[in-house]
Amino acid sequence: MAFSVPANLEAEITELISHYPQKRSASLMILHAVQEHFGWISQEAVEWIAARLELQPINVYELVTFYPMFRREPAGKHVVKVCRTLSCALGGSHELHGHVCQKLGLDAHAHGLQTTADGKFSVEFVECLASCGTAPVMMCNEDFHQAVTAAKADEILGKCA
Amino acid sequence: MSAPVATEPKPAPPAVETLKVKVDGLEIAVPKTMPDPLTGKPVPTTMIQACTLARTDVPHYCYHPKLPVAGNCRMCLVEFGTPAMGPDRKPVLNPDGTPKIAKSPRPAIACATPISPGMEIYTTTPGVKAMREGVLEFLLINHPLDCPICDQAGECKLQEYSVDYGQATSRFVEPKVHKPKQVDLGPRIVLDDERCILCTRCIRFTKDIAGDDALGIVNRGSYNTLSAYPGKAFDNNYTLNTVDLCPVGALTSKDFRFQMRVWFLKETKSVCTSCATGCNIVIGAREEKVYRYEPRENDAVNSSWMCDSGRLNYKWIGAENRLTEIRRQNPGAGGEKITWTTAAKEIADRLLAAKPGTVAIVASARQTNEELFLLSQLAKKLNALTDSVPRIQIGDKLLLSADRNPNSNGAKLTGIAPAQLGSNLRKIAEGIGKGTIKTLLVFGEDVTRHGIGADLLAKLDTLVASEILPNQTTKLAHYVLPGCAHAEKRGTFTNGKGRVQKFMKAVEPRGDARPEGEFLHELVAAVNGNPGFTSIEGLFNWMAREIPAFNGLTWGGLGDTGVTIVLPS
Ligand code: SF4
Ligand code: SF4
Ligand code: FES
Ligand code: FES
Numbered sequence: 001m002a003f004s005v006p007a008n009l010e011a012e013i014t015e016l017i018s019h020y021p022q023k024r025s026a027s028l029m030i031l032h033a034v035q036e037h038f039g040w041i042s043q044e045a046v047e048w049i050a051a052r053l054e055l056q057p058i059n060v061y062e063l064v065t066f067y068p069m070f071r072r073e074p075a076g077k078h079v080v081k082v083c084r085t086l087s088c089a090l091g092g093s094h095e096l097h098g099h100v101c102q103k104l105g106l107d108a109h110a111h112g113l114q115t116t117a118d119g120k121f122s123v124e125f126v127e128c129l130a131s132c133g134t135a136p137v138m139m140c141n142e143d144f145h146q147a148v149t150a151a152k153a154d155e156i157l158g159k160c161a
Numbered sequence: 162m163s164a165p166v167a168t169e170p171k172p173a174p175p176a177v178e179t180l181k182v183k184v185d186g187l188e189i190a191v192p193k194t195m196p197d198p199l200t201g202k203p204v205p206t207t208m209i210q211a212c213t214l215a216r217t218d219v220p221h222y223c224y225h226p227k228l229p230v231a232g233n234c235r236m237c238l239v240e241f242g243t244p245a246m247g248p249d250r251k252p253v254l255n256p257d258g259t260p261k262i263a264k265s266p267r268p269a270i271a272c273a274t275p276i277s278p279g280m281e282i283y284t285t286t287p288g289v290k291a292m293r294e295g296v297l298e299f300l301l302i303n304h305p306l307d308c309p310i311c312d313q314a315g316e317c318k319l320q321e322y323s324v325d326y327g328q329a330t331s332r333f334v335e336p337k338v339h340k341p342k343q344v345d346l347g348p349r350i351v352l353d354d355e356r357c358i359l360c361t362r363c364i365r366f367t368k369d370i371a372g373d374d375a376l377g378i379v380n381r382g383s384y385n386t387l388s389a390y391p392g393k394a395f396d397n398n399y400t401l402n403t404v405d406l407c408p409v410g411a412l413t414s415k416d417f418r419f420q421m422r423v424w425f426l427k428e429t430k431s432v433c434t435s436c437a438t439g440c441n442i443v444i445g446a447r448e449e450k451v452y453r454y455e456p457r458e459n460d461a462v463n464s465s466w467m468c469d470s471g472r473l474n475y476k477w478i479g480a481e482n483r484l485t486e487i488r489r490q491n492p493g494a495g496g497e498k499i500t501w502t503t504a505a506k507e508i509a510d511r512l513l514a515a516k517p518g519t520v521a522i523v524a525s526a527r528q529t530n531e532e533l534f535l536l537s538q539l540a541k542k543l544n545a546l547t548d549s550v551p552r553i554q555i556g557d558k559l560l561l562s563a564d565r566n567p568n569s570n571g572a573k574l575t576g577i578a579p580a581q582l583g584s585n586l587r588k589i590a591e592g593i594g595k596g597t598i599k600t601l602l603v604f605g606e607d608v609t610r611h612g613i614g615a616d617l618l619a620k621l622d623t624l625v626a627s628e629i630l631p632n633q634t635t636k637l638a639h640y641v642l643p644g645c646a647h648a649e650k651r652g653t654f655t656n657g658k659g660r661v662q663k664f665m666k667a668v669e670p671r672g673d674a675r676p677e678g679e680f681l682h683e684l685v686a687a688v689n690g691n692p693g694f695t696s697i698e699g700l701f702n703w704m705a706r707e708i709p710a711f712n713g714l715t716w717g718g719l720g721d722t723g724v725t726i727v728l729p730s
Contacts, residue, residue, distance in 0.1 A: 043391065058377040058390040065379040111384070 003044030009037050013052065023053045027063055031070055040071040068112065068126065076115045076122035078160040081139040085128035091135030091147075097125050099150045100138075103157065121160070177203070183281040184215035191276065198227050199369055205275035208282050209237055212271060217284055220293060220322050222300075222408045223360035224272035227465050229369055231361050232273035234300070236322070238292040239271045240264070244279040252279075268292060293326040301331070303338045303383060305355045313410030315423040319358070338383045347395030349415050349469055350404065357387045357411035363403035370466065371399040371559065387411065398468045398561065405455060405465075414453070416473055421445075421452045429667035430457060430721055434527060434647050435471035436556070437564035437657030441722060442467060444475075444648055444667040451475050451648055451668060459722045462660060468561050477630065477646070478668070484628055484635065484643040485672025492619070492637045501673070501680060504640055509687035511600065511623045512543060520545040521589045521598045523613070524577045525605030526552070526566035528677065529652030530661070530711075531697065533568070533575040534704040535681035536604065540577065542689050546592065548585035549578040550606050562657050570655040570728065574710045586612050593617045601625070604677065605644060607632035627677055643674035650676035651697045653719065655726070661714060662723035 005013070012033050017026045027049070034045050041064050050057040064070045082088075082097040101108035104121050115122040131137045134146035140156050148156075177192040191211045194203035207230070212219045222234035245253040245263035253261040262281050268288065276282075283289065300319065308314045340354035359378060364387075368374040375395050379388045389395045404412045426445035433440040433454065440463035445453045454475055456467035487504050490496030499507075512520065524536045526549040540547045549572040556563035572578035579585055590613045592598035600623040601608075609615055610633070618624055618637045626638035635641050649670040653663045670676070678700060685691075694700040701716040710726050718724065 056374040056390070057393070058375065058388070061388075061390055062377040062379055066381045068381070 003042065003048050005034075005048065006037075009033060017053070024055055024059070027053060027055075027060060028067075031060070031063060031067075035070060040074045042072075068124070071113060073113070073115070074119075075113060076119050078120065078141055079122045079124065079139075080157070081124045081126045081129065083127070083129045083131075083135070083137045084125045085132070087132035088128075088135040088137055093136035093138075096136050096138065096148055096150065096153060097123070100153055100157070103154065121157070180276065180278045182211050182276050182279070184212050184217050185283060185285055187215055187217075189215050197229075199229060208239060208241065208269065208271035208274050208276055208280075211276050212239075212282060212284065219271050219284055220318075220325070221272055222318060222358055223362060225362055225365075225406060227370075228362060228365045228406075230273050231365060232270050234358065234360050235270060235296045236293065236300075237271040238268040238289065238296065240268050240283040240286050240288050241274075242281045242283075243277055290326065293322070294328070297322055297326050298328060298332070300358050301327075302333045302335075303340075303355065304358075305337075305353075307356075310419075311353075311356065311410035312413045312418055312423075313356075313407075317410055318408035340384075340386050344388075346389055346412070347400055349400055349473070350395060351413050351415055351418060352387065353411050353413070354386050354388075356409050357407075358409055359385050359387065360408060362406040362408070363387070363412055366403055366406055367395070367397070367400070371397050371402070373397040373399075376403075398470055398557065399466060399559065401469045401472050402456065402466045417453045421447060426452060427667070429648075429665050431648060431664040431667060432567070432654060432662050433467060433471040433474075434567040434654070435468075435474045435565065436560075437562040437566060437569055438463065438560050439567055439654055439656035439660065439662055440467040440471060440560060441662065442472075446648070446667045449668045451478050457721075461722065461725060462656065462658075462662070463560055466560065468557075468559075470561070475648070478648055480630060482631060483671045483674070484631055484641060485674060486641075486643060487673055488641040490639055490641060492624075492639070496641075501675065501683075504642065505680065505683045505687060508623075508625055508640055509684055512539070512684075512688050515543065515600050515623075517544040518546075519598055520600040520602070521592060522547040522577070522602045523586070523589065523604070523606055523608050523611075524549055524572065524602075526550065526569045526572040526578065526582060527605055528568065528571075529647070529650075530568065530571040530575065530655055531652050531700045531704055532604070532677045532681060533571050533577045534708065535678060535685050535700075536602070537575040537577050538685050539602075539681075539688060545602075546585055546589055546598070547577045548589060549582050550586070550608075550611050551582035564657055567656070568654040570657065570659060571653075574655060574708055574729075575704075583611070589613060590617055593620055596620065599623070603627070603634050603638070605629070607634045609633040609637075627680075629674075642677075642680060643670075643672060645670045645674050645676050649674070650678070652676075652678065653701060653716075656723075658725065659710075659728040660723045660725045661711065661719060663716065663719045 013030050016029045017023055020026050030049055035041050046060045047057045050060045083093050098108045100123055104116050106114040106123055113122050113124050129137045136148055138145050138148045177194055179190040180193050181190050191206055191214050195206045195210055197204045209219050219237050221237040223231045242262040242264040244260040247253045255261050342353055344352040346352040364376045367376055375389055378385050380386050401414055404414045425447045429444045431442050431444045433442050441457040441459040442454045443457045444451055454472045456465055458465045486498045487501055488496045489499045520543040522536055522540055522545050524533055552565035553563055554565050569582055601621050602625045604627045624638045625640045626635045627642035627644045628635045629644045647664055648667040651666050653661055655661050694703045698716040705711040705714040
């Protein structure tokens with residue numbers, strides 16, 4: 001199926017490009033917009049963006065693979081992010097991440113976004129979520145949770161329908 | 162009589178302001194600016210360029226004089242100092258009156274740091290040594306250390322610098338990051354990502370020199386991986402230059418991969434014969450077998466590059482069906498093996514018996530200047546109609562010429578070919594058809610594919626064919642002379658821009674084959690009665706006296722990179 005961009009996203013992208021003296025400078029903003037719309041960035045999307053910016057697809061692909069927040073596959077219905085950076089690591093975030101993965105049947109040592117077979121949950125082990133004082137920190141979709149214990153994590157996951 | 166010989170077509174660059182720096186205590190004057198490798202515009206001279214001028218080696222991976230500077234590998238870190246300035250903005254002096262040098266507390270990468278007046282660069286301090294050791298240790302943490310099976314072994318910068326700055330034991334106890342192996346990057350290249358040190362030379366070459374922005378680094382941190390866009394082959398006519406540029410064994414040539422350990426290769430300076438550009442090359446050979454061509458730097462011709470099609474066009478030299486015997490044939494009724502002496506005698510007799518104007522010569526623009534010159538001497542004596550075969554295809558903007566003959570200019574300058582190569586071929590065909598041409602000498606071409614068909618050849622009293630590989634013409638010839646590839650002899654070509662370049666012998670000829678020039682020497686001596694030379698040097702120098710455009714040239718004066726002559730317009 002050919003990749004197509006709806007009119008409103010197309011308009012947003014045109015607007016974004018107009019903000020910069022060079023087209024390619026809009027790459028990151030366009031990637032955010034595309035991921036916002038589709039939930040992930042497909043190879044077709046990379047090629048579409050590259051053509052739009054008069055770049056080679058490899059130039060856009062470098063960015064997509066560099067930034068972990070860009071997804072190259074669709075995420076599950078609920079996305080859990082556990083902080084892995086220093087304060088949280090000291091506060092037990094590795095144990096927390098391991099617990100969440102085990103509970104959902106995911107490999108805690110695998111690199112990048114991990115999604116359950118039923119597509120219900122995705123877990124990411126991410127860098128600092130900027131609440132270092134209340135480690136360990138975890139996000140579930142757009143909700144922020146501080147000082148998360150295993151029990152609290154179970155409770156959060158349990159509320160996800 | 163002598164036309165001016167220009168060594169370089171460009172005018173001398175304007176004098177550049179110099180400034181003085183010290184490299185490890187040695188004071189030298191260096192130009193304030195040097196030409197940018199891509200644009201040629203003057204840009205500030207860097208520390209590494211100053212060190213090169215001072216003949217001081219600074220280890221480096223990502224820096225390459227012909228590519229834009231990236232400054233990513235940090236191997237070139239050096240320490241430095243600059244003249245100290247007082248509060249009055251005047252230089253602070255030592256008691257002995259010399260300027261006091263303020264040593265920088267931090268090192269700098271020599272490849273990307275401009276020099277300044279009075280700068281002192283230190284490349285041998287304990288600090289510099291420690292930095293080189295540190296950088297190397299980091300470069301090796303995830304490296305597979307598979308030198309025994311690596312094609313780069315023996316010409317690898319990781320190996321070389323490890324000898325100088327490596328640790329005997331690894332301190333890295335963590336698991337290594339594994340990356341893709343045997344990546345089929347394109348039709349001619351296999352990539353081992355675990356060996357890649359991410360210097361980006363290949364990326365810069367293909368983007369900025371070849372104009373094909375095809376490679377990039379994907380993923381982040383220690384997962385950084387050199388890659389083409391998924392599903393897209395790295396395929397332009399210059400990809401194999403990245404194999405040369407890669408300082409490690411990450412990019413390997415499919416053609417050369419696992420064929421030969423590089424230290425067994427005997428290297429010979431030569432020239433590519435696949436188009437009129439005449440890229441300078443090094444032939445790597447072992448035990449009379451050619452294993453690879455690599456470009457050799459010549460800024461007047463090919464910079465440091467060559468095209469893939471030219472580079473891989475060498476297999477014919479080792480072909481199984483090479484002509485290896487001198488033969489006298491009775492076309493259609495077999496033939497026999499004879500000696501060079503017999504062949505020279507019989508052919509000379511036939512030529513001397515031929516009525517002037519009844520001989521024609523088709524010589525190849527793939528032959529050397531010297532061979533073409535000897536043939537032109539014969540032609541003059543015999544009043545022969547002569548020509549060569551044109552090979553015009555499509556060229557590109559970088560190196561590849563539309564003229565796929567290496568020596569069309571040589572053919573024209575020696576008078577063997579008319580200004581329009583091939584325009585006499587029809588006349589030769591007509592002459593044979595009418596019976597006015599009775600003898601045809603063919604060197605290095607299959608004339609049956611260029612308008613002189615088998616039916617015409619059958620009408621000839623004498624057909625002599627000197628060739629490397631058998632073809633229709635050799636089949637129909639009365640005399641077959643086994644010829645040599647350029648890799649099997651010495652000689653010169655004149656490239657499309659008039660650069661006269663010599664090439665040396667890399668391997669022995671096959672069987673009884675011998676350099677065409679040697680046989681032609683005997684033939685010319687027998688027909689003209691004047692040998693004129695005894696060696697390739699003598700032959701070249703004789704030719705240079707006889708052919709106006711070559712006046713003033715000498716074999717020795719050509720050097721390794723040739724001389725540009727003024728082509729008659
Ligand atoms: S493949 Fe070779 S040239 Fe390319 S980035 Fe890696 S080490 Fe450098
Ligand atoms: S550009 Fe011409 S001379 Fe140079 S390598 Fe290619 S074919 Fe050979
Ligand atoms: S370290 Fe986890 S929020 Fe900053
Ligand atoms: S050579 Fe200077 S940083 Fe790589």
